[in-house]
Amino acid sequence: MTEPQVRELFNQIADGEAGPSRVDTQLALRRGRARLRRRRVCLAGAPVVAAATVAIVALAVAASPVRPAGQAAAAGGGPAAPRQFNPLVASVTFGWLPAGESLLSGGITRTESYMDAGPIGPDWSLDVYARGQCHLTGSASGLNCPQSKLQFSQRAPDVAGHRAFWTGAGIAWQYARGGWAWLSIPVPNFSALRHDKDMQRKALKIARHVRYDATTPLMFPAQLSGLTSQWRIDNTYYEADPGLLRADQYMLTTGSSRFHPHVGDLGVWTDAPYIQVHPAPRDGTCTPHDPASENTSEIINGYRVVLKRMPIGGLPHQELCGAHADGLWFDIEEFGAHPSIDAASLFRQHLRLLGTNPANWTKNPIG
């Protein structure tokens, strides 16, 4: 006799006084977009190649940054966009933002540098692609970039002498030869943007002031050591702390790292530890009471850590978390049955936490 009562209860709740919705679709869209970009690091698709080769390329790229777009000639000429970005250095930055807005976070993959700005959550999002990553469609009515297909709504005023296009709620421009950038504008669509001259002006000013030759190193609150030269840092995600860019999440990859596109939302890498380290929030926790996983709590290097194991998408998954480690919260995740270095060993033998004082952090995450 309980079932009809339960049915009626549920219907009463559903039909009850809802009150005004606090759900914000645009916020969901912006956060989803930011998460997609953050997670897209795994979708770059380029196989991980030998570390030494890539390291040489990355250093070469860092040593010869592209000149600012404002100094470049017409779209077809001028200096070329970088073929790769260095994930340890933020070479692309906002040069101007509207009052009350500031850089919040960003990320760097080999092929893309992205960042979000806003007062609290992301309002403006900038994606800058390396050379050859984006291609005009056959009719030049749009732009195909990795994971993005931009449709041009209308020609926009040039950006620092380069062709530009409104793309719905955004503007795309060729910032250097072979390289495109795209700025997401906090309006719902092109109809709204077309009538909002102030927003157009702000977007153009942001676009025109983007710098492509910065050399701001990311600062890491932890350092790895004792690793073979095969290992390298990839796909960094940083947060803008006062006065510095703090590397918050990154991957450690090696030649045997492999991408599994059908696991999780956007795929995962095996044999590639995902590392997060940041100052511990006051209520930070590792929440060991998950009935679906095997949790063990132990002390490693003097820190209380929780090791959690559970399969995800058919892949073994291990996660080592420390909620209060000299003021830091850290988490190491790995997928796959036989990682080259398991999470516990990586933490025990190779990872050194550098505390909460940024003066002790490093720009060389592999020492």
Next chain:
Amino acid sequence: MSLSRDAEYCEYVAARMSSLRRLAAVLCDDWQRADDLVQATLIKLYVRWSRVRAADHPDAYARTVLVREFIQERRSLWVKRVSLVGRVSDSPAAAVDHDVVLDLRAAVAALPARQRATLVLRFYCDLNVDQCAEVLGCSPGTVKSQTARALGAVRRALGPGHDAGPGEPARRAGGDTTPTRSDRP
């Protein structure tokens, strides 16, 4: 991001917002928490939009994401939460005028998240056992056992004196006389 992707997503969300909120409210028994749940679900739907769009039944996909988010949110804090910054409304809770309803509501609220989700899928969304199993990612047998446990727990909590439904005579268990709702995700 592609314009068409964003436009499609916004159009879909606008059309389904009401039903998603109601389902979330039934799961959470709280409209404020329901909005948080929907907000988190919308972010996931955006990230997985290509899959939503390609799904045979996008509404069923969205419902699955929402229900799993509900269970996951309560199971683990390893997942980063989404918190809305908007002002919490002062709207009153749903009108309740009967002790039985209060007791029933408390009994259902005390159920573990997975059991509550099972009841919601069976008795609010009117899914059969197999459909329910698909949403929850478990076997039909587990759905049956979860349903039985949940209903048993509610019966025990209500005690022998609460057999009749609110405002209506008691029906026999298994009677399926409640009309279905056509606007559910």
